[in-house]
Amino acid sequence: MNRIGVFAFYDIDGIVDDYVIYLLEKMYPFFNGILCVINGNVDEIGEGKLKKYCHEMIIRPNEGYDTYAYKEGYFFVKDRYENIDEILFFNDSIFGPFFPLDEMFSKMEKKDIDFWGLSRYIGGDENLWGLNNFDRVPEHIQTLFWAVRKKMIYSGDFDEYWRNLPEITNYKEAVSFHEMIFTDHFSKLGCKWDSFIEPGWYDRFCLYPLMSFPRTLLEHCRCPFIKRKSFIDAPVFLNSPVKGGEGFALINYLSQKTDYDVELISKNITRTTPVDKYFEALAPVFFICETETVTENCEYITSNVSVVIENPEAYQIDMISEVADFGNADVFIYCKKENEEIIAKEKIPNATVINGNKSGFIGIINELREKVGTSEFLLYLNCNASDKEKKCDYENEILQDGAEHIELERDFSMFYNSLHSFKNVAYCAEFLSKRKEFGVLISLNPTHDVFCMDYSITAQEKEKMQNMLSEMGIKLPLSEEQKQIRNIGGSFFCCTNILKPLFRDCLEKVEEKCKCGVSLTEYLPPILAQNGGKFTAVSTTWEIASGRLFTTKSLLKGLTGVIGTPDKFNYYSSILHRSKGTLEFYETFFNPKSFRERVYMTLMALLSKKCFMRLQNIKQSDKGEKYHYDTFGAINKDVTKDDKN
Structure with a gap:
């Protein structure tokens, strides 16, 4: 298979850590060419490391997140290479591989599909960001590691998709304007897709298996990669879609059950992340x-x-x-x-x-x-x-x-x-x-x-x-x-x-x-x-x-019992939101605040967390256009907002 890789890289200090080189070294044999698209800059040592495994390199402004790095990389490799069977997009937000990659590639090569990804977001939860026209988040492959095949590459629809991509200035827009939309958009155009991590029992208990059950995916699905965020996001909400919870189990499993050098993980996380964040995420x-x-x-x-x-x-x-x-x-x-x-x-x-x-x-x-x-x-x-x-x-x-x-x-x-x-x-x-x-x-x-x-x-x-x-x-x-x-x-x-x-x-x-x-x-x-x-x-x-x-349980019970009620404020996030809102509300009486700030603090104290976030989304959408893709793939710039918002 004539497979070309587009690797999106960003580091605030321009340093290429060894986990990145290990990733590229193991990926290298499966590609006829790898393009590295660097958002921002890279130091001289890092550039030398990348050139060992990347056939081409683009250094671009740090704009548009990995989505725009993928976009620029796509048009570059399409012009540079002929008769491409597959373009695989991946970035530096993953650690691994932990298992031989031919297991994944051979499995996916046998499938009659047009695009695929390592993992998928299960979806069905309410779209609280409200930056596109989905009331609920659709099921979609995740763009940390995904591939498109020849039918899509040369159909014209994929080119049009990239050319119509809205401007992206933050993480929420990157997810809302690309990752959340991509799978649904091309499925409606008749393209078939799948993910390497197949549906399993864990789907019933979470929305984001790669973050909620990474150790399970390693043990039972031989998932070759995990997210860096597994060692950064604290386990505040068990199996929630945006928080971790298995950092400790993961680091133990990788250390004891695989040949992966876990110091590749510790050296990157400790260099880039404050100690209190990764310590709470690991809870070691x-x-x-x-x-x-x-x-x-x-x-x-x-x-x-x-x-x-x-x-x-x-x-x-x-x-x-x-x-x-x-x-x-x-x-x-x-x-x-x-x-x-x-x-x-x-x-x-x-x-x-x-x-x-x-x-x-x-x-x-x-x-x-x-x-x-x-x-x-x-x-x-x-x-x-x-x-x-x-x-x-x-x-x-x-x-x-x-x-x-x-x-x-x-x-x-x-x-x-x-x-x-x-x-x-x-x-x-x-x-x-x-x-x-x-x-x-x-x-x-x-x-x-x-x-x-x-x-x-x-x-x-x-x-x-x-x-x-x-x-x-x-x-x-x-x-x-x-x-x-x-x-x-x-x-x-x-x-x-x-x-x-x-x-x-x-x-x-x-x-x-x-x-x-x-x-x-x-x-x-x-x-x-x-x-x-x-x-x-x-x-x-x-x-x-x-x-x-x-x-600790006794102390927490005493504190939450003052605010919590059996019928309403009966779980951690709602109690935390109400406590913050109450403190903000009383602060309006003691510190000089503008009328706008007083209204904001009062609403935070009175509204539930979900209603408060909806109100914030309305405010954000008033600042500019709201984008969505229609059934036929064209972009609508919707300046009249959804009634449901």
Whole structure:
């Protein structure tokens, strides 16, 4: 088959990651030619990588999303090549392949069809965007990976389709003006189509199987690709069409059941995505120290581990000596008080006890860097009391009322949590040795009353964090919502090589400057892993996890019970929408707002989420023309809006 590929590529930094090259390398044998259409630009190294597998290359402005890249690529290859049997369009939004591609291509070549895709959107849901004339989203193939055959290529209808394509300026328009319309349009013209992923039992439970059941499609359908968004979109709504939910299951399956190098995934995701987004999407919780299997070469593994214990009190030293199994690890105990130094030498005789006045892991790690820097792994066990400064006024009120024991109880809980999560360093080291996509293990954060939620860092704190990272030579995307993963308590287990940015004498002063409400160094371990192209995982125990689960459930039940009602606001998204609307409504009384903003906030408080989105769509459609394709393939520019909108 004379198959030509059109590959659409975009990267905000112009970097071509290795997962892209692996994708092209595996696709290359199935094509007589591959055209790479680059939206935006590409660096010199990336261009050299792409030229190895792409016969032609077009660099165009970053306009029209992948849809317009496909359009330009289509007309280019049609003019360049003769007697084309199939043009396959694909982009860089997929990871893989995970299985031999001849399975997919041989299966689809046998089908008497005119166009096909890797996957399909099942459809039938209400078209809330309202940017075309479909009341409900039709079933359609998804344009991340799709192909057209000779009948369509040379019919003239396909050319006309592209020439009549409306201008595309955002993601919703890309879906509404092309992906949602394409399958229905050409089906009505008599073209036959199919998808590699066939209908299955999962269709009953979702609209978007590739996002809702990717592991199932890998295991049972040998689907060769998955979406990058599986590791970015958080599982807020189980099996919903737009959110993920299987990132953790996916990364485990790919690591354990396939030959695919999962570091190709971690290096791309960590470079392009804020840590809080992919951490929530993965939700990687492991019960590493709960295994009953004896680790082979335990003595050798632990000899590659350094343990640093910061400022333990006497009771903590007792607990460490009773609970922890450090094996042959080099143990360093940093003490400020002489009596605790004496107890440490008695209880943990093989440890090196150091007397000093430093606090904060940057300063201590720098002091010990020559000793711990040669180890492959590091356990940092922070025994310090937590910051006295609080971000929660309610907590201050409690303390002022004389309930200081709450703070002490919390400190004990965090230490207990960390100690038991990393109690066997051999198991932790073995895990990071086998799962190379992970670089840091942190403990499960507490869910007590004063820690029932993660506060976003303030603009001031974010600026301080950026300054601290700049001092380390780290440039990474920080979340626009100013959310980061806070490692409460400060203990962690990691691959030592990710700590290299810390080995600078100037950073100790930076650490002191970066204390604002909370010590920003609590946010550092996941960021250091990200800088090294590694994911962060949680290590915990069944006891701790079950306690957190039921505590969180109780807290959530109490909060949602205030707003939710059995007959109306009885699910998460409606409660969240109403809560936001209520807060916005009350804000109109305290902050200066325009009349338009007041109306907007009031409507958000009063209307359901669905009605509110419909109202937004009416507003958007008033700004310009609304497009749809009629039965015969021509474009209508519908300036009189649908009554149903």
